[in-house]
């Protein structure tokens with residue numbers, strides 16, 4: 001199978017080139033897997049263009065050894081997913097070499113073994129490829145934006161945007177937007193914390209519809225007592241579940257249980273892996289707090305402490321999904337409302353309140369889009385049998 005090696009020299013701490021020259025390419029050679037081509041991206045967008053060119057040159061399934069973060073993978077998938085320039089339904093096998101800032105997909109697929117050396121850990125997908133592993137099919141979510149009168153347009157004008165890792169609004173989208181401005185100054189994941197501080201007191205006015213999982217016709221909700229998902233209600237088969245804001249946090253993931261190596265925001269993705277195309281959603285709605293009375297700047301500031309507290313526990317192996325309010329609004333325990341709501345569904349609609357500009361941001365794998373005033377975003381998990389999309393697999 002032809003092998004394309006692509007790396008992004010400016011992702012993460014800008015050491016991808018060194019890592020590839022020192023470890024990846026020599027290892028491929030010792031395994032007698034000689035790269036057909038090696039591409040060092042020159043600009044944003046290059047990775048997709050080069051991968052398509054490679055596909056057109058080699059009329060068979062191809063392997064792409066990719067040195068980047070999630071953003072470059074997102075770029076390739078979006079460039080190839082909908083293209084009509086490749087006439088057949090060939091499969092693309094990715095070998096991931098984590099070189100980016102967060103590497104959420106890699107961190108979710110590969111957990112470091114105790115005392116495992118960093119280089120060995122970063123070469124796990126490569127070693128799986130060398131060992132002829134069976135690659136795993138990726139689930140994608142497709143998000144389209146519509147305008148005020150229901151006029152449909154994709155984030156890229158005529159088509160939706162595909163996400164591999166995360167599709168979000170509210171705080172997470174605001175963090176991703178603002179953290180990009182800090183990339184030069186703070187190259188590591190600390191920039192996400194700085195951007196979080198800048199946005200933590202905001203609430204986002206929106207109405208959400210959670211769409212049923214196509215295979216079962218239901219929306220599942222996490223029940224801390226069961227420690228697992230249960231169907232939401234008993235009479236809602238086939239219908240969407242309405243959820244009213246405001247929201248402090250609204251985020252959905254596919255394929256990953258974490259957004260950074262230790263930030264396990266959607267633990268159920270790995271604890272109870274989905275069997276078909278579905279999306280796991282995490283949300284925080286401040287008005288579930290039993291001490292909420294009126295929405296004032298002071299109330300938002302006070303609630304921000306709870307948002308920080310609950311999201312911080314995502315770093316403790318994702319225990320935030322079990323936290324509940326006590327009667328006096330503390331989140332140390334109790335048997336009241338869960339602080340975080342966790343759902344598994346087929347997709348969602350986010351319909352922001354026209355008057356709330358901040359609620360109009362959408363993040364797809366770190367790329368930020370703006371929902372038109374009066375419009376909405378619709379996000380759906382793709383079915384594994386959807387033959388109109390290209391098949392993307394990862395060596396694990």
Ligand SMILES: Nc1ncnc2c1ncn2[C@@H]1O[C@H](COP(=O)(O)OP(=O)(O)OP(=O)(O)O)[C@@H](O)[C@H]1O
Nearest residue numbers: 011012041042043044069070071072100101102103
């Ligand atoms: N040669 C290049 N010069 C400038 N930008 C580039 C180049 N090659 C790729 N890019 C862009 O760099 C951006 C960041 O890359 P990537 O997402 O892979 O790394 P990251 O943001 O550090 O990691 P992560 O997404 O895991 O947090 C991508 O949007 C990509 O388009």
